[in-house]
Amino acid sequence: MKTMAGGFLDRERQKPVNATAAVKWALQNTHIHTIISGFTTFDQLDESLSVMNDLELNENEKKDIILAQSLPGLYCTGCENCLSQCKKNLPVPDIMRAYMYTYGYRELEKAHELLTALDLTKNPCKECNSCSVVCAKGFNVEEKIKDVTRLLDVPADFIT
Ligand code: SF4
Numbered sequence: 793m794k795t796m797a798g799g800f801l802d803r804e805r806q807k808p809v810n811a812t813a814a815v816k817w818a819l820q821n822t823h824i825h826t827i828i829s830g831f832t833t834f835d836q837l838d839e840s841l842s843v844m845n846d847l848e849l850n851e852n853e854k855k856d857i858i859l860a861q862s863l864p865g866l867y868c869t870g871c872e873n874c875l876s877q878c879k880k881n882l883p884v885p886d887i888m889r890a891y892m893y894t895y896g897y898r899e900l901e902k903a904h905e906l907l908t909a910l911d912l913t914k915n916p917c918k919e920c921n922s923c924s925v926v927c928a929k930g931f932n933v934e935e936k937i938k939d940v941t942r943l944l945d946v947p948a949d950f951i952t
Pocket residue numbers: 877878879880881882884916917920922923924925933934937
């Protein structure tokens with residue numbers, strides 16, 4: 793799952809994940825023989841299927857894999873290292889998933905649903921003097937939590 797790592801490497805969606813590089817990179821791992829990838833267009837499906845004859849990364853794909861590795865991206869690996877670090881015991885990995893839904897997939901309804909289910913308030917970090925979380929991916933979790941929980945201001949029926 794999450795082969796496309798959120799679809800984009802940045803909040804502004806200026807750096808899309810190289811789809812063929814991502815599929816090849818995952819399937820080159822001999823422990824992996826299946827990927828579950830979401831598609832919204834037939835072009836995306838064709839693009840991913842096109843790699844099946846040759847999983848060798850070309851130079852451009854290698855470059856994009858290295859770039860993706862050098863950036864925090866939008867995808868939380870769910871390592872859960874942050875859970876014991878947060879002073880308010882916030883479900884940080886779940887909130888990061890909502891962040892990825894929002895900025896990576898533009899699935900605002902899903903993000904809103906998740907944030908609501910987590911019973912969060914807008915900016916739950918606001919009474920915290922300093923953030924004690926050191927994210928394994930290098931996310932500034934305080935900033936991301938503040939940003940994505942703004943979605944709770946929007947009524948659900950406005951998004952659907
Ligand atoms: S700033 Fe937010 S994420 Fe960081 S420790 Fe405080 S409550 Fe937790």
